[in-house]
Amino acid sequence: DAKTTQPPSMDCAEGRAANLPCNHSTISGNEYVYWYRQIHSQGPQYIIHGLKNNETNEMASLIITEDRKSSTLILPHATLRDTAVYYCIVRVPVRSYQLTFGKGTKLSVIP
Amino acid sequence: NAGVTQTPKFQVLKTGQSMTLQCAQDMNHEYMSWYRQDPGMGLRLIHYSVGAGITDQGEVPNGYNVSRSTTEDFPLRLLSAAPSQTSVYFCASTATGKNTEAFFGQGTRLTVV
Numbered sequence: 001d002a003k004t005t006q007p008p009s010m011d012c013a014e015g016r017a018a019n020l021p022c023n024h025s026t027i028s029g030n031e032y033v034y035w036y037r038q039i040h041s042q043g044p045q046y047i048i049h050g051l052k053n054n055e056t057n058e059m060a061s062l063i064i065t066e067d068r069k070s071s072t073l074i075l076p077h078a079t080l081r082d083t084a085v086y087y088c089i090v091r092v093p094v095r096s097y098q099l100t101f102g103k104g105t106k107l108s109v110i111p
Numbered sequence: 112n113a114g115v116t117q118t119p120k121f122q123v124l125k126t127g128q129s130m131t132l133q134c135a136q137d138m139n140h141e142y143m144s145w146y147r148q149d150p151g152m153g154l155r156l157i158h159y160s161v162g163a164g165i166t167d168q169g170e171v172p173n174g175y176n177v178s179r180s181t182t183e184d185f186p187l188r189l190l191s192a193a194p195s196q197t198s199v200y201f202c203a204s205t206a207t208g209k210n211t212e213a214f215f216g217q218g219t220r221l222t223v224v
Contacts, residue, residue, distance in 0.1 A: 034212075036213075041148075041199065041218070042217060042218070043115075043201050043203075043215030043216050043217050043218055044154065044201070044203075044213075044215050045215070046212035046213060046214070049211075049212070087153065093211040094207075094211075096142070096205050096211035096212075096213060097142035097143070097144050097159050097160075097161065097203070097205045097213070098144070098156060098159060098169065099144075099146075099154070099156070099203075099213060100156075101146075101153030101154040101155070102153050103151070103152065103153050104153060
């Protein structure tokens with residue numbers, strides 16, 4: 001399984017864009033990049049996933065580099081409710097029941 | 112639509128006691144998984160199931176049993192609780208096919224004394 005590397009913590013001012021990086025240099029061709037977040041010990045919440053094209057949904061945007069070795073999750077207008085631990089996970093969809101969580105990035109949104 | 116429901120939310124056990132953590136989903140998902148989360152750590156996979164009657168071990172299966180007799184339910188059994196099993200337990204369910212996001216329950220906080 002491809003491993004991921006994320007910074008342990010980041011701060012973001014409320015209303016500004018939060019850009020969370022993830023390195024996955026050993027990603028395989030059929031592996032997707034998934035992002036989840038966990039707010040204050042609640043169950044993790046799915047945010048977005050992608051293979052090689054940039055993706056956007058109502059929560060966030062996912063930018064994957066052309067060589068697929070890294071990606072960035074963008075929260076366009078961070079709010080205090082976005083304070084959470086964000087996990088970047090690489091996985092083939094057929095094994096999406098078997099997620100490998102690292103320690104993630106603790107994002108603190110500051111008023 | 113309740114999603115993934117875990118019971119109980121909190122539990123205190125004495126060393127050596129047994130108990131079952133319940134997990135139910137109403138989304139007709141084939142895949143279900145159990146994870147544990149220790150303080151300051153990410154989630155670790157205990158057991159998973161790819162359908163009724165089919166289960167397999169994850170990263171940290173020792174001390175836990177599972178069964179999957181129906182699509183909806185995936186209980187986790189602690190056979191003889193140990194203090195090392197003090198943790199927060201999360202159940203997840205995932206659909207097959209293109210939309211493979213996992214839905215998690217709200218967790219069971221277990222303390223073994």
